Amino acid sequence: MAVVSATVCSVKQALSGAIEAGSTVTVRGWVRTRRDSKAGLSFVNVTDGSCFDSIQAVVPATLANYESEVKHLSTGAGLIVSGTLVPSQGKGQSFELQASEVTVTGLVDDPMTYPIQPKPLSVEFLREVAHLRPRTNLFGAVTRVRHTMMMAIHRHLTERGYFWINTPIITTSDAEGAGDMFRLSTLDLANLPRDDKGKIDFRKDFFGREAFLTVSGQLNVESYCMAMSKVYTFGPTFRAENSNTPRHLAEFWMVEPEIAFADLNVNADEAEALLKAIFKSILDERADDMAFFAERVQPDAISRLEAFIAKPFERIDYTDAISILQKSGQKFDYPVAWGIDLQTEHERYLAEKHIGRPVVVMNYPEAIKAFYMRLNDDEKTVAAMDVLAPGIGEIIGGAQREERLDYLDRRMTQFGLDTTTYGWYRDLRRYGTVPHAGFGLGFERLLVYVCGLSNIRDAIPFPRAAGTAEF
């Protein structure tokens, strides 16, 4: 069967030069464009997603199904082409395929209304056809870079001795401190069980208590950190907040490394190393796609990644950052004072104008940061950090964790959290506590930056956001 022939190769392999000219090969994919020539042949560009470029199949009019099928191929049609791989006689590609057989597996029904045309299409329109948009140059490139980025993260962390911990997606601890959660229930909404006081009786629910989708794997991964030393969680995360912006999703992916015996400085070292490793992998492995982004999406897409890698990140204290902002002479919409959380405009000034490269801001006021962050000796700040980068803003948030039980309890009480609910989390401090630190990296936000996209909904195959869950 031609479909499983040993000569089958990807478009990437066919164009790579690794296959000897004159070889007989089979390429399978989808039509990008078709051009007919009166010289008795048609040029059919075929893509299969394996690389940015398409391969040009030169189809002679002498084929039996030329008039009946080949002449009806339009953008998007599925086909299998067998022929001889030869150096191209035309310009624009190194190799081409002199077709001896074309099997059409599926023509495009009503080509006029097929949404994917070989011309620039708006990302807004393509969101309406999310099931077909991976066939475009743009989304093909985003998809390959996304994969490369995922693999780069796993590879880099593995090489540095981290274990990937699959923390649960279902959680029963409410108020993890990272926003509204999606409720998970099998109760009959039209006939809810009630207790004596008339409240919903979650003891009758699937887990015997209230359950939600996770907003962070951090608390769970800390448990494994206290045994495996270097761990990370990397999976989908859910936020039920009604955030309608180009930077928010209701379902997104997050990488959260957690390191035992680490303080805030080690944490910052690890964050910097991870970001640089990701960018280096993408520049090395996805040059074709990055060239496309630089040409069509964001002119400095490549140079800014190179600049990011080139120099060490700056590190400053929150308190110093506040002074810098106050002395800047800039007009900010939100006034600057010690104790405020930095606004996007403040972060942009620091990273883009004052420092001009990535900066790690450290030691924030304790009142504006989460309960699990370690209280510093000044008792006014916690060992928290944000990595701010030109063009992105905050890309990483992290902290040294509070490993002292008495301090943790104090913080939990201060935040109005029930210490009994967090019994297992407190146990990690009761039984062999050690200093540790970790951080979180929003995967899609980084991908938006790498690809030069303007909306996070284009960085994930099927975006879920408030009011949006089609496909």
Add this chain to the structure above:
RNA sequence: GCCCGAAUAGCUCAGCUGGUUAGAGCACUUGACUGUUAAUCAGGGGGUCGCUGGUUCGAGUCCAGCUUCGGGCGCCA
């Protein structure tokens, strides 16, 4: 959640101060031409102007509400 903007052919858009039969490019289709490259040239088909109501002799155009999309802010990754 708050504020601003937009919605006209499959796509991207033009359409003036309200006025007869709503246009262009691309795409599609037919033909010409060509080892072509988002090919080129000529012809053709294609529209409930987002929805509902209002003002008017007359609404794509003005007004109101709704829907959807986009942007800014908040929350955050």
